[in-house]
Amino acid sequence: MSSPRLRSHHFQPVLRVALPQTLAAGILLAGTVLLGTPAQSQDEQPTGDETTLELTTGGRAAVRLAYPAGEVDEALSGDYLAAAQEIEQTLRDDLAQTKLFDTQGPAELSVLVLTGQRDADFDQYASLGNEVILLTSVSREGDRVVLQGWVYDLDSKQSILGKRYRGTLEQARKVAHTLMDALYYQFMGRHSLALTNFVFQSDRSGYQELFLMDYDGHNQHQISRHKSTSGFSDWSAQNDAIAYLSYFSGTAGIYYVDIAAGGTKVPIYTEGTLNLSPSFSPDGRRVAFASSVESNIDIFLCDRACVAPQRITTSRAIDTNPAWSPDGAQIAFSSSRSGRPHIYVMKIDGSDVRRISFEGDYNEGANWSPDGRHLVYASRQNNRFRVATTDLISLDTKIVAQGPKSYEEPTFSPDGSKIAFTVRQGREAQIFVMDSDGNNWRQLTYEGNNSSPDWSRPQVD
Numbered sequence: 001m002s003s004p005r006l007r008s009h010h011f012q013p014v015l016r017v018a019l020p021q022t023l024a025a026g027i028l029l030a031g032t033v034l035l036g037t038p039a040q041s042q043d044e045q046p047t048g049d050e051t052t053l054e055l056t057t058g059g060r061a062a063v064r065l066a067y068p069a070g071e072v073d074e075a076l077s078g079d080y081l082a083a084a085q086e087i088e089q090t091l092r093d094d095l096a097q098t099k100l101f102d103t104q105g106p107a108e109l110s111v112l113v114l115t116g117q118r119d120a121d122f123d124q125y126a127s128l129g130n131e132v133i134l135l136t137s138v139s140r141e142g143d144r145v146v147l148q149g150w151v152y153d154l155d156s157k158q159s160i161l162g163k164r165y166r167g168t169l170e171q172a173r174k175v176a177h178t179l180m181d182a183l184y185y186q187f188m189g190r191h192s193l194a195l196t197n198f199v200f201q202s203d204r205s206g207y208q209e210l211f212l213m214d215y216d217g218h219n220q221h222q223i224s225r226h227k228s229t230s231g232f233s234d235w236s237a238q239n240d241a242i243a244y245l246s247y248f249s250g251t252a253g254i255y256y257v258d259i260a261a262g263g264t265k266v267p268i269y270t271e272g273t274l275n276l277s278p279s280f281s282p283d284g285r286r287v288a289f290a291s292s293v294e295s296n297i298d299i300f301l302c303d304r305a306c307v308a309p310q311r312i313t314t315s316r317a318i319d320t321n322p323a324w325s326p327d328g329a330q331i332a333f334s335s336s337r338s339g340r341p342h343i344y345v346m347k348i349d350g351s352d353v354r355r356i357s358f359e360g361d362y363n364e365g366a367n368w369s370p371d372g373r374h375l376v377y378a379s380r381q382n383n384r385f386r387v388a389t390t391d392l393i394s395l396d397t398k399i400v401a402q403g404p405k406s407y408e409e410p411t412f413s414p415d416g417s418k419i420a421f422t423v424r425q426g427r428e429a430q431i432f433v434m435d436s437d438g439n440n441w442r443q444l445t446y447e448g449n450n451s452s453p454d455w456s457r458p459q460v461d
Contacts, residue, residue: 064101064129064131064132065104065130066128066130066132067092067095067104067105067133067136068105068109068125070084070136071135071136072084072138076138083145083169083172086173087136087145087147087173090173090180091136091176091179094176094180095180097194097216098193099417109125109128125154131154132151132153132160134149134150134151136149143169144167145166145167147165148162149162149164151183161186163182173219174195177194178195181194181195191414193215193418195458196214196215196414197212197213197214198420198431199233199242199454200451201230201231201452202222202451204448204450205222205448206227207229207230208228208230208231209224209225209226209230210222210223213444215413217442217443217445220445220447228246230244230245230246231245232245233454234279235454235456236280238284238457239259239456239457239459240258241257241259242257243255243278244278245275251274251275252273253267253270253275254269254270254278256278256287268289268302268304268305268306269289269302269309272291272293274292274297275289276291276297277320279324279331279367282324282327282328286304287301287303288322288331289302290319293311296316296318297320298312298319299312299320299331299350300312312349312350313346314350315335316337317335318334319334320334320364321366325372326371327372330346330348331345332345332366332368332375333346334365334366340362342357343364345375356375356395357388358395358397360379360388362380362385363377369412373392375392377410378408378410379397381402384406385406387401387421400434400436400437401419404425406424406425408451409422411455413455414455416436418433418436419433419434419436420432420433421433422451427449429449431451432444
């Protein structure tokens with residue numbers, strides 16, 4: 001059995017957010033974007049009354065936002081002008097991805113006759129139904145591009161948000177993602193997907209190696225160079241490590257990438273002949289994995305410096321693909337103990353085992369929604385895998401991706417709004433992302449064969 005990885009988090013249907021009405025307008029708050037680190041900034045603090053907007057996740061986006069063409073310093077040229085254009089387009093793409101905002105861009109706003117007077121122009125933007133406006137400017141400081149962003153409430157004409165970020169030319173997209181995340185956090189009280197990324201496996205280098213890419217498919221780059229089969233990886237919830245399996249020592253061992261140590265590869269457990277499908281505990285201190293013992297595959301727990309792994313399944317069936325629950329109390333796993341592979345859940349000591357999947361003839365690779373309510377996994381029917389979700393209380397199962405190809409290895413976005421997964425046809429495999437209800441598919445990878453995506457948490461302090 002292969003080793004799908006996934007996470008999920010479900011939106012609340014209605015969220016009411018208090019937005020500051022009387023912030024000190026025009027104040028820019030500094031933040032610095034450094035390679036491999038999130039932008040650091042400080043939110044403006046409200047100084048007066050608040051207005052409440054009701055945000056919903058169904059139908060059209062809840063917040064009507066005007067985003068006119070951003071200002072670009074006339075002195076910019078060459079690569080810096082291209083970076084400014086990339087920043088603005090990235091911001092617009094991010095806004096479209098969130099579905100929180102109903103955005104009017106330059107084309108929709110071209111009907112307005114603007115005066116250059118802020119209050120009068122804000123009234124013009126509001127006349128098209130907009131509630132808030134995003135204004136941006138891009139300039140240059142030395143070898144850095146500088147993005148400044150302001151959000152105003154069009155009714156009160158007061159500042160909601162003001163941010164300033166700096167980055168190298170290579171960090172232009174990250175600068176834009178960081179502003180998008182700050183904007184989303186202001187309205188939703190949680191981080192967006194803009195600063196998340198995927199770890200996945202790809203054969204584009206000639207070997208099956210680990211790669212990273214941004215949530216939107218950009219910035220794809222290799223992070224392992226074992227020149228062997230490596231993959232089936234799992235981010236820690238703290239984003240400080242990526243657990244994975246690799247055959248580079250000759251047999252399948254469990255390792256992790258130490259992000260804090262600059263990508264150092266550290267062995268977790270390499271004893272025996274077969275070790276598979278690692279999954280970090282919620283606190284990141286332990287790893288669950290499958291290992292072959294006496295010609296049988298069972299599930300074990302161990303800390304990162306694994307000396308004496310704890311065996312928690314002892315059935316004669318194949319037990320694999322463990323996935324830790326968000327509260328750390330249970331583990332979902334795949335098992336053939338009923339004759340065919342199905343999804344089960346047990347306590348972390350191996351007790352209280354119960355079967356979760358009953359549809360399809362082969363189910364594997366479950367993982368939990370952050371609220372612990374749902375599992376998502378690959379379910380085979382008529383020789384093709386589909387993406388399925390099951391409610392752990394009602395056992396209600398829904399198929400959210402199916403068709404003429406095989407749809408495997410799903411992973412929920414940290415906010416639960418999207419699912420990334422592998423689409424296979426013959427030997428070809430590519431990674432796609434869709435809304436969690438199965439709509440709006442978009443392909444993320446094209447070069448080589450790519451599979452087993454796992455979604456990180458937002459890369460923020």
